[in-house]
Amino acid sequence: MPPEPEAEAKLDLKSTLNLPKTDFPMKANLPKNEPVLLERWAGMGIYDRIREARKGQATYVLHDGPPYANGPIHLGHALNKCLKDFIVKSKTMAGFDSPYVPGWDCHGLPIEIKVDQMLGGKKLQMQPLAVRNACREYAAKFLELQSVQFQRLGIFGQFDHPYSTMTPEYESVILETFYKFFENDFVYKGLRSTYWCIHDETALAEAEVEYEDHVSPTVWVKYALQSDPAGIHSGLGEAANKSGKPVATIIWTTTPWTLPASMAVALHPDEEYVGIETEQDIFIIAERLSRATAEKCGFSAENVVARFPGRAVEGSRFHHPFLPWEERKIVGVLADYVTMDTGTGVVHTAPAHGADDFNTGVKYKIDLTCNVDAAGVLRNGLPEYDGLKVFAANHPIVELLKTRGALLHEEKIQHSYPHCWRCHNPIIFRATEQWFIRMETPMDGGKTLRTRTLEEIKKVKWDPAWGEDRIANMIATRPDWCISRQRIWGTPIAVFLCASCGDSVKNPAVNRRVAKLFAEKGADAWYTPEADTLLPADTKCGKCGGLSFKKEMDIIDVWFESGSSHAAVLGHVANLPWPADLYLEGGDQYRGWFHSSLLCAVGTRDAAPYRGVATNGWTLDEQGRAMSKSLGNGVEPVEITEKLGGEIVRLWVASVDFRNDVACSDNLMQRVAENYRKLRNTLFRYILSNLGDFVPSRDAVPYSEMHSIDRHALRQMTAVAAEITGWYDEFAFHKIYQRIMQYCAVDLSAVYFDILKDRLYTSAPRSQARRSAQTAIWKIGEGLARLLAPIMTFTCDEVWQYLPATAGQAESVHLTSFPNASELLGSAGKGEDKAEQDDWAALLQVREEVLKALEVERTNKVIGGGLEAQVKLSAPDPLYSVLQRHEGDLRYLWIVSATRLEKAASPNGGTGITVQVSKADGLKCERCWNYSTHVGEDSAYPTVCERCSAALKEMKS
Ligand SMILES: [Zn+2]
Ligand SMILES: [Zn+2]
Ligand SMILES: [Zn+2]
Numbered sequence: 001m002p003p004e005p006e007a008e009a010k011l012d013l014k015s016t017l018n019l020p021k022t023d024f025p026m027k028a029n030l031p032k033n034e035p036v037l038l039e040r041w042a043g044m045g046i047y048d049r050i051r052e053a054r055k056g057q058a059t060y061v062l063h064d065g066p067p068y069a070n071g072p073i074h075l076g077h078a079l080n081k082c083l084k085d086f087i088v089k090s091k092t093m094a095g096f097d098s099p100y101v102p103g104w105d106c107h108g109l110p111i112e113i114k115v116d117q118m119l120g121g122k123k124l125q126m127q128p129l130a131v132r133n134a135c136r137e138y139a140a141k142f143l144e145l146q147s148v149q150f151q152r153l154g155i156f157g158q159f160d161h162p163y164s165t166m167t168p169e170y171e172s173v174i175l176e177t178f179y180k181f182f183e184n185d186f187v188y189k190g191l192r193s194t195y196w197c198i199h200d201e202t203a204l205a206e207a208e209v210e211y212e213d214h215v216s217p218t219v220w221v222k223y224a225l226q227s228d229p230a231g232i233h234s235g236l237g238e239a240a241n242k243s244g245k246p247v248a249t250i251i252w253t254t255t256p257w258t259l260p261a262s263m264a265v266a267l268h269p270d271e272e273y274v275g276i277e278t279e280q281d282i283f284i285i286a287e288r289l290s291r292a293t294a295e296k297c298g299f300s301a302e303n304v305v306a307r308f309p310g311r312a313v314e315g316s317r318f319h320h321p322f323l324p325w326e327e328r329k330i331v332g333v334l335a336d337y338v339t340m341d342t343g344t345g346v347v348h349t350a351p352a353h354g355a356d357d358f359n360t361g362v363k364y365k366i367d368l369t370c371n372v373d374a375a376g377v378l379r380n381g382l383p384e385y386d387g388l389k390v391f392a393a394n395h396p397i398v399e400l401l402k403t404r405g406a407l408l409h410e411e412k413i414q415h416s417y418p419h420c421w422r423c424h425n426p427i428i429f430r431a432t433e434q435w436f437i438r439m440e441t442p443m444d445g446g447k448t449l450r451t452r453t454l455e456e457i458k459k460v461k462w463d464p465a466w467g468e469d470r471i472a473n474m475i476a477t478r479p480d481w482c483i484s485r486q487r488i489w490g491t492p493i494a495v496f497l498c499a500s501c502g503d504s505v506k507n508p509a510v511n512r513r514v515a516k517l518f519a520e521k522g523a524d525a526w527y528t529p530e531a532d533t534l535l536p537a538d539t540k541c542g543k544c545g546g547l548s549f550k551k552e553m554d555i556i557d558v559w560f561e562s563g564s565s566h567a568a569v570l571g572h573v574a575n576l577p578w579p580a581d582l583y584l585e586g587g588d589q590y591r592g593w594f595h596s597s598l599l600c601a602v603g604t605r606d607a608a609p610y611r612g613v614a615t616n617g618w619t620l621d622e623q624g625r626a627m628s629k630s631l632g633n634g635v636e637p638v639e640i641t642e643k644l645g646g647e648i649v650r651l652w653v654a655s656v657d658f659r660n661d662v663a664c665s666d667n668l669m670q671r672v673a674e675n676y677r678k679l680r681n682t683l684f685r686y687i688l689s690n691l692g693d694f695v696p697s698r699d700a701v702p703y704s705e706m707h708s709i710d711r712h713a714l715r716q717m718t719a720v721a722a723e724i725t726g727w728y729d730e731f732a733f734h735k736i737y738q739r740i741m742q743y744c745a746v747d748l749s750a751v752y753f754d755i756l757k758d759r760l761y762t763s764a765p766r767s768q769a770r771r772s773a774q775t776a777i778w779k780i781g782e783g784l785a786r787l788l789a790p791i792m793t794f795t796c797d798e799v800w801q802y803l804p805a806t807a808g809q810a811e812s813v814h815l816t817s818f819p820n821a822s823e824l825l826g827s828a829g830k831g832e833d834k835a836e837q838d839d840w841a842a843l844l845q846v847r848e849e850v851l852k853a854l855e856v857e858r859t860n861k862v863i864g865g866g867l868e869a870q871v872k873l874s875a876p877d878p879l880y881s882v883l884q885r886h887e888g889d890l891r892y893l894w895i896v897s898a899t900r901l902e903k904a905a906s907p908n909g910g911t912g913i914t915v916q917v918s919k920a921d922g923l924k925c926e927r928c929w930n931y932s933t934h935v936g937e938d939s940a941y942p943t944v945c946e947r948c949s950a951a952l953k954e955m956k957s
Pocket of ligand 2: 498499500501502503541542543544545546
């Protein structure tokens with residue numbers, strides 16, 4: 001709208017306009033300018049300054065879940081850390097002392113595997129300490145890299161003092177947490193069938209197992225009944241086996257390699273089983289599966305010669321399909337887990353190679369020996385398969401079954417099979433000696449660890465709410481926690497074992513000494529002779545009286561380590577109390593960190609370590625596919641930061657509904673960048689460019705004296721601020737993003753700022769009219785900088801530096817609080833102008849109608865620009881009275897040169913208003929471009945209107 005200079009003579013008039021002017025750059029150049037801000041913050045010690053400013057306030061603690069230090073950050077990290085930063089910063093601006101201590105998970109298999117690969121054969125000759133040093137260097141390198149990358153995104157936190165699971169202090173906390181379990185009898189060492197990766201040669205936790213598709217050979221195998229085949233005890237009945245044919249059962253398995261370890265056949269106690277007579281045999285199988293089995297094995301299920309419940313077979317003896325009777329006697333056992341949905345209703349039982357099988361083995365006192373070594377090689381078997389790896393042994397074992405006439409059917413199935421989440425190889429169950437935390441350990445008050453944990457889950461606020469069921473189901477059904485790993489890079493289970501009987505020394509005084517040593521020298525100390533000296537020389541084994549001891553060299557599960565973070569970080573200083581207010585991680589942490597932290601805290605403190613748990617979804621591409629190298633659909637936060645700015649990554653995080661899986665692509669990032677430019681220029685830059693001569697202490701207009709529409713704008717801003725702070729409380733950042741984009745584009749740019757231009761540009765600079773508008777946009781700009789600072793961390797602080805200075809103004813927007821109603825509206829604005837609020841609701845509706853009418857006449861070519869028009873409004877009461885109250889403002893509201901108002905007799909439909917648009921009377925003012933019948937009346941300024949001549953006189957005086 002400001003007139004362009006057309007000729008020399010008119011330049012003079014143009015110079016009398018208050019045209020927008022600011023040094024706040026239109027082009028953000030974020031990749032270059034963000035690092036400058038980072039330096040500024042570092043220079044002023046922003047994080048410590050915030051702590052200082054909030055000292056003594058109520059605390060809000062978001063306890064950081066430690067990312068794994070083995071690579072640069074990816075989009076999932078960026079999403080998670082930005083969300084945490086939004087929460088921490090918004091809680092801070094809401095008045096809380098909300099410290100943020102970032103953490104890193106540094107021990108564990110992935111780093112050890114990487115270091116293995118880097119060291120190659122060299123590792124074999126290295127001492128454990130040298131390997132641990134190599135691992136530590138590797139982790140430290142990525143911890144440092146990730147720390148820089150997180151800070152580059154504008155994340156504030158105690159980055160100069162993070163927590164890391166590989167520091168001596170932290171390692172001693174892990175050990176003390178373990179000792180609490182150990183000394184209170186939660187811990188036992190025992191033979192168990194656990195997940196085992198034969199590639200990495202270690203036990204795996206539930207949380208370290210992923211299900212992937214796998215093709216397995218499936219076999220139906222005959223186990224001949226040895227005891228009483230005439231059919232007395234097995235329930236075949238007196239008349240049943242008149243034929244004298246041999247009796248056998250049929251088992252079904254997808255792991256033929258477990259057959260050498262087969263010790264029993266399990267039947268369901270209550271299901272009905274049948275004896276089916278075929279040409280050569282009588283087969284015992286479940287009635288419900290008899291037809292399917294008969295079809296597969298090629299016999300008819302017609303000739304049923306007996307029916308009995310599964311329990312009738314308990315204690316019967318069967319022949320192993322290929323091992324001799326002298327060596328292996330298969331026993332009939334009962335198990336509730338035998339299902340009737342697939343197979344034969346009879347399963348072979350290899351206690352060494354299955355969790356259920358193992359429990360059945362213990363119950364029936366069956367040999368639990370495992371003949372598969374750590375590398376997955378079968379030992380002590382027949383020459384056909386001895387020395388082969390488990391999966392390679394499948395084929396020769398199937399062949400062996402054929403030659404023994406025991407194979408009734410064979411096929412391949414594709415099914416979901418457990419794989420190692422680190423190396424992605426299929427894993428097995430293997431019975432080994434491991435350390436466990438017993439879920440049924442009774443605690444104070446007589447309840448078990450499992451029960452107490454389930455009770456604590458109910459006290460936590462889970463967000464989304466389904467999280468509660470998810471974790472409760474996991475805790476309710478999980479087996480004992482296998483906490484030992486047979487690796488080097490971690491925290492050793494620092495316990496002394498009797499060299500003769502293997503029993504562990506349970507001496508709290510010794511434990512304290514070990515923990516102290518760890519605190520001073522780190523867990524490395526366990527690998528030095530110094531640790532040996534901690535056991536008093538006269539120690540005697542409590543079980544066998546043995547006098548010689550060795551150190552347990554297994555390390556502890558990394559989930560136990562990170563699960564101890566609450567104890568390492570919280571409860572030591574005043575503003576980091578225990579428990580945390582919030583844990584926020586990806587949904588996979590229900591079985592990971594949320595889970596292990598909960599068990600660690602309930603086991604040692606009888607309470608959950610958090611009051612609330614929130615989860616974010618996965619990052620996917622626009623088509624909903626996971627990001628992968630092969631698809632080339634990955635979005636790297638570091639790349640986006642270098643190309644578009646860290647602020648764009650932050651704004652993208654705010655734009656998505658993080659509780660669901662979230663979409664990202666270069667395309668979407670570009671769209672966010674466009675929206676960023678709108679916020680930067682049409683919002684902040686517009687405001688700043690009109691405040692160049694505004695000194696709040698001198699020029700600010702009290703609310704009660706402001707123009708009505710300026711008060712309306714401030715009331716609207718107050719409502720937006722209330723909505724936004726409410727959404728911060730709900731972590732509904734995507735709603736904030738949507739609202740702010742709409743507020744900026746519609747309420748401000750298209751309406752208020754548009755209306756203001758005439759007043760801001762053409763009024764005398766120091767006029768009340770202009771100062772009123774400046775006061776309003778200053779409060780809006782200043783308020784929005786504070787409201788959006790948790791999300792637009794860089795830009796809001798940049799804006800802050802360009803805002804007119806006020807007395808005692810904070811050095812950074814991050815040292816301020818959210819704006820509130822009394823700041824925006826003053827004491828006069830607290831609901832006292834209800835009548836004016838109602839007026840504005842009506843006026844803005846009328847505006848819509850007038851704009852429509854103007855558009856019609858513009859199309860009819862009656863008018864060109866709006867200023868060429870005048871409007872005649874005719875309205876009945878009560879609308880007429882509203883319009884009358886604001887009569888002087890009406891022409892500015894729809895930006896025409898004049899508006900006349902008439903009272904209509906009665907409502908004539910709709911709002912009862914009629915709008916007539918015609919060409920404006922008078923001449924065009926060369927200064928403000930409005931038409932006026934008064935142009936030329938002032939001889940001093942013959943080409944301008946009466947408003948402009950007044951303004952020019954005011955400026956002159
Ligand atoms: Zn593995
Ligand atoms: Zn002993
Ligand atoms: Zn004018």
